Amino acid sequence: MGDAVTPALALKDVTKSFGPIEVLHGIDFDLHPGEVHALIGENGAGKSTMMKILGGFLEPTSGQVLLDGAPAPFRSGPEAEARGVVVIHQEFNLAQDLSVSQNIWLGREMGRFFLDHKAMRHATQALLDQLECRVSPDARVHDLPVSDRQMVEIAKALSRNARVLIMDEPSAVLTSHEVQVLFRQIERLRAAGVALLYTSHRLEEVNHLADRITVLRDGAVVRRALRGELTEDCMATAMVGRDLKDIYPPRRSDFGPVVLEVADFAVPPLVEGIGFSLRRGEVLGISGLVGSGRTELAEGLVGLRPHTGTLRRNGAPVTLRSLSDAEDHGLAYLTEDRKERGLLLDKSLRENLTLSTLKRFGSPFLSREAEEAALGKAIQDFDIRAPKRDMAVGNLSGGNQQKLLLAKTMLPEPQIVIIDEPTRGIDIGTKSQIYHFIDRLAREGLSVIVISSDMPEILGLSDRILVMRQGRVAGVLEGAAITETAVVRLVMGTSESEKASENA
């Protein structure tokens, strides 16, 4: 791919600064029609910033954006969109209170004088069918789980007939089946000559999809490669700048007594008849499809949803009516929905970190110094990279937000922690850090429940795996019985597993 082809979209010597801090340094980059170009890099490397510049949502501080070889100073996202450059953002850009259909056609409503609701609903249905997404066009976005919101976001982008489609971690919140569907769409668009830019922290996806790879580190391009030139390990090394070994810690073996016993637990309307126990120092993985009730179960356990059944803590029955009850009994919960439930995006790191443990920071008057000290420690322990300490959390890179959320969850020093999707949107180096962190805590006596849609993660991290299907326990795997096929079989249900492997 030399100079013969004019790139559909290119950057020439682009830098970007936020205030005094330069986050992109002299980037040269091009994107050709009919290729899938993967952009990879650590959290905070500048991927999203670069994509926003390409899509017209940010202006470069210096340098140029070229569309078909000609300077194209987009002044806004919609302006770029009008010229065929469409972005799927890492953070959702949907109007929460509008329906799926209204969101997809927002700004381009059909109908001359009156809105043609029927046509829009019809077109939405067609788009969703194409994505094998079973959401109703009339559902409110607000009521959808994150994975469905992501599918709506993708449907919206597909409806725009883009020439250049920029996708910022579209797969981070999707399950493997949905990822497959997304890949088929990407391949269809590539064949149709669309220029595609893709980023993901799942390197196997990059390996599978990308025709070309650009690696960013600390705001500069450090590597460019063609398909097949880089193994996943090489990609990781290029991203992080050092060798990565032993991503997953070794399994633990000696566990203490049972600290949590759950029997006949139900979270209406979906989750029923759940029973399991958790030992001291154990990591219990919960696997299952999206919609299998994993999050509902977790939220029921910590008192965030109405539930029935018995819960024994160290052998004694307890009732947890609210999250603060749960905290009093040493339970903590990390939500999967970082932006809507986890963090206050317009507040500082400090205010976010201490929100759920504010009682410890002084009563009646809060001690700013104690809070700052806790933040300092969290930044160190969790390797949170924030250009400025007093910045709004919404301006942190996605992965650093996740690290902050983890720090916030661990601040009350719980004995049992339930982590819903621990490494969503986190780079491979940090992932490994987090796995070792969880391992260290488990060895110190913490009990962990990990809910994850990431198969390698659940396999690599868990001492036992509980698989859920349609709100019930489909099975529990332990020790040598933990294999990918065994988990997949339980996740899908035996009869469906063959069908699934055919599709794959």
Next chain:
Amino acid sequence: MRNLSLSTLGPLAALILLIVLGASLNDNFLSAANITNVLARSAFIGMIAVGMTFVITSGGLDLSVGSMAAFVAGMVILAMNALQPQLGVGLPLALIGIGTALAVGLLAGLANGLLVTRVGIEPFIVTLGTMGIFRSLVTWLADGGTLSLDFAMREYIGPIYYGGIFGISWPIITFALVVVIGEIAMRHTRFGRYAEAIGSNDKVARYSAVRVERIRLMTYVFLGLLVGLATILYVPRLGSASGSTGLLWELEAIAAVIIGGTALKGGFGRVWGTVVGVLILSLIGNILNLANLVSPYLNGAIQGVIIVLAVVLQRKKTSAEGR
């Protein structure tokens, strides 16, 4: 702090500008009498506006405070008039009045708060309803006319408004105390932090083990108490209450909060900003009265311009910070 931007300093600069303008237009402007006058008149709205700051910061709104003040005043006068034959004019009766004001204010705030948090009705609608209810109740109690405090008792409690120590009148001292407590509560206690968190995103607050409903309820109760307190200082001034007492106070209080830089959608509150807002609003009226530049009838128009301007400045700030 990086926040020392135009939007933070804007209201303060506007206030200083007004003071300079006032001083240059009229020699009496900076006289002790005028300053006391302005501050004392600001005190009622000011105390209410401090409470309103918390309600708005946590994502709520209270339209009923003006009517509530009238209702509280009416109840205070009725209670004192009814008990005067037994207790006679004196401290016990005054204390009854004070107790009545605080109790009625608290209950009224509690009613608003419970309707918002327990029944789950929009604050705008709840307080639009109670605004009508309180106002109509006081009109009914006064039988369409005016409820007047017995003259002797009025004389007795007069010093609450007109008296003071070290030459500073009680309303001003109380207002200053409320401001200090409010500022500390907002900046340095869990209550303030939680209020901001709830206004910023109540789901996140709930997932952080914050008792969202309780904090919301507390903001309305706190506001109700402050309305009661403001009324205690207000009743001695005129000694009467009618259907038109406290008219439009709610709008003035909300305007002061917004001018001061608190976000109307919640999530960010600034008590000292509210004080600046209150002072700006009352200085405009004062200057128009002292100087014969513009008709005082245009007071409302000028205040309106200021409010819109304040929001425009806020908007600038948020769009500069967001991408």
